[in-house]
Amino acid sequence: KAGVTQTPRYLIKTRGQQVTLSCSPISGHRSVSWYQQTPGQGLQFLFEYFSETQRNKGNFPGRFSGRQFSNSRSEMNVSTLELGDSALYLCASSWAANTDTQYFGPGTRLTVL
């Protein structure tokens, strides 16, 4: 069974631009969560989608948004990029419940110049 895939793997943008990251979960998984990983903050939860609905949201500004499609694929969008948005963005999928194992993708490394 294929794992979680994320595209693109690397991205370089400049301040003020916007970016869209994509995540394809493991087949059959209905929950997709997004995390921001930085050296000083660890894994920070962005949001979780389940059956096309945002079920949970972390403490990030409205510039960070996401959506999930009927095939469970998910995208996250960051508008008006800031230097501090440079991070590894990880997507994780699971069957459904909070205590199900989360399977992470390799991440998208975003650099904002």
Add this chain to the structure above:
Amino acid sequence: QQQVKQSPQSLIVQKGGISIINCAYENTAFDYFPWYQQFPGKGPALLIAIRPDVSEKKEGRFTISFNKSAKQFSLHIMDSQPGDSATYFCAASSSGGYQKVTFGIGTKLQVIP
């Protein structure tokens, strides 16, 4: 607000030694405590998990100890090997409602020969 406090943030252990990483949580609603292992360039992967109805769980060289009254849990890696060098994250979640998985800040473990 860091709901799961993890220490130390970095750890150097000699080959064959015991690596110990500690975590403490605040939310008494947490009832699932997984540990994730992350190698450079990869997403985190589930290593071992425990629920509060047991005080210890062992899988090979990896053991989780859980102290419900102290709201603490720890990961012990016995006979540490250079291949164990990675970043380890503790996490916690609640099976009730739709609460997110909360991660600790991570511990970078280096096992030296």
